[in-house]
Amino acid sequence: GAVVSQHPSRVICKSGTSVKIECRSLDFQATTMFWYRQFPKQSLMLMATSNEGSKATYEQGVEKDKFLINHASLTLSTLTVTSAHPEDSSFYICSARDPAYQETQYFGPGTRLLVL
């Protein structure tokens, strides 16, 4: 199946700083990528849909100024957590839809963010 990578896999930062997480589709071009957040022992919560060349679509309750999404190319989407606070600590997972298999999302391995 298609491969999606995320970088970094784990990051620790101080409160008030910003953190950028990258999501790459390695062997296909993804016009649409998704960003999820997962709390311990819980399911994935969709944060936003990232569309190449246009603004991201945020889910209700997700602050777009807090979680900046950029999808500048067909293989890269970035999520920047701005002015991070301890409550932003979570597991962030991206996924990409392969145009050849419209229905299927391929997930990255996730990024564990810890804000001190």
Place this chain on the structure above:
Amino acid sequence: AQSVTQLDSHVSVSEGTPVLLRCNYSSSYSPSLFWYVQHPNKGLQLLLKYTSAATLVKGIYGFEAEFKKSETSFHLTKPSAHMSDAAEYFCVFNTNAGKSTFGDGTTLTVKP
């Protein structure tokens, strides 16, 4: 509204015995349904998918699922559990808007 419900939050089986993870869906149209597995601190891996072709879908690691429209179900099964099957399993529904709706997940424990 489209939704998916995983009926069991935890399932525990002995190694070598069958696995059944239950998923029901609610949809006004023919759905696309998926099962993903997540091992601790890992991303999600696609096990199998149903997209209106054969109702019995075979996936990786010996898992399979049967789409039953009359029961609005898409249960995941495996004839014989292995220790490495211990993980979190998610039933996922793709809406016609292109988004994915996740079930709450089922934690599978496999006892030696």
